[in-house]
Amino acid sequence: MCHVLIIEDEPLVAMAIQDILALQGATSFEIVDTEEAAVSAVAANEPSVITSDVKLLQGTGPHAVAKIHQRLGPIPVIFITGTPEECEPCNPPxxxxxxxxTEQAVVAAFHxxxxLA
Structure with a gap:
């Protein structure tokens, strides 16, 4: 089982990411569009992987991820963004x-x- 939290404020982009990852074996998804919603979402269902944009409707993806990591420990994250230079803090993993x-870039990062076994 692989639950993915998608932090993305553009619905079509979020759905495209979901479709790509579902074909790669992800089994469940939650899509949120703000920093606060992302942090709240992990209380109900801890993700195996997070994908995150940098700029959101409210707050930022990197700050949401940092708060999630502080609460749950390191969870793998893929930042999918048009502003990679603004990814702060953008820490591993x-x-x-x-x-x-491209689909290939998302698939490669996900794998x-x-x-997944």
Whole structure:
């Protein structure tokens, strides 16, 4: 089982990421569009992997990820963003996939971090 938290404020982008990762073996998803929603989401269902944009409707993906890591410990993260230079704090474990992204780039990053057998 691989639950993915997708932190993305563009619904079509979030759905595209979900579709790509579902084909790669991810089994469940939660999509959120703000820093606060991301932090709240992990209380109900701890993710195996996080994908995150940098800029959100409210707050930032990197700050949400930092708060989640502080609460739950390190969870693999893939930052998928049009502003990789603004990814602060952008700490491991994880990688950065620039937008516009290709399916192959997302798949490669996911296989690098996904806890799949």
């Amino acid at each position: 994880g990688s950065i996939v620039p937008k516009p992204f 690098k971090v996904a806890p």
